[in-house]
Ligand SMILES: O=C(O)CCC(=O)C(=O)O
């Protein structure tokens with residue numbers, strides 16, 4: 001179904017990807033990572049620059065990665081288009097793929113448990129995407145007709161991107177390159193979170209998504225082309241992440257923070273809403289296999305750097321409850 005474009009990725013991806021990792025390192029010289037492309041094998045001049053976003057730690061911008069350079073109908077545009085088509089359907093049509101009251105997959109708004117009152121101004125479609133046998137197709141829209149195929153194509157390319165980045169991050173810490181992937185267990189999981197933020201009459205009072213860090217190893221975020229809204233926190237201040245056409249934003253999630261024993265820090269971020277414009281974003285989440293207990297990798301633990309986190313089993317329900325009450329699992333995991 002997508003052999004020609006897969007081809008492009010495998011030939012292209014290692015050549016033209018740029019990842020800027022800015023991270024606070026302890027015990028590992030910061031010059032190893034800070035401000036240097038972790039991954040850049042290109043001999044030719046890189047046509048794209050890792051643009052725009054300079055303030056943040058633990059968030060990389062990836063551009064020119066072989067899925068972004070097809071012109072107007074690029075894969076990224078196709079994904080945005082099918083999702084926009086889906087969100088503009090009448091609500092009763094979208095509800096054909098609605099999530100169940102206590103489920104996590106499908107289309108809908110998040111329930112707010114108990115007496116918590118801070119609702120997000122967003123609806124979303126959540127899907128398990130990888131491995132294929134975990135997919136629950138009853139939640140995968142068939143309107144527009146190309147939705148499934150386009151998401152399938154995009155996600156299969158992202159598998160390569162995750163692998164390339166995780167291998168590069170492992171190498172940058174002098175670990176065997178498959179270390180992170182291996183620790184995630186097999187199969188590791190990819191979930192898609194298709195966020196939709198309608199215009200909001202009081203954007204000063206609500207969030208599209210409350211401040212949070214992702215429960216992931218890495219999150220690959222495809223942003224809206226027209227309307228920004230993603231903000232990241234650094235040293236107690238919030239920064240807007242600019243829209244960079246054709247770029248993907250890669251966030252460090254809590255699982256990578258734990259696995260790396262705090263070398264990589266999870267990104268604390270939030271999504272804002274707009275009084276007039278509607279916005280979409282697509283977060284692709286890579287997660288350890290649900291059976292895996294996440295803990296710091298042995299090679300990153302030593303006398304000077306004892307384990308900084310307890311073992312954690314990441315469960316969707318727990319993470320969700322933390323999220324809704326404005327807390328972070330990682331804060332409780334920290335020793
Ligand atoms: O909409 C955005 O830019 C952020 C989305 C996000 O943080 C998430 O889905 O976890």
Ligand SMILES: [Fe+2]
Pocket residue numbers: 212213214269283
């Ligand atoms: Fe997030």
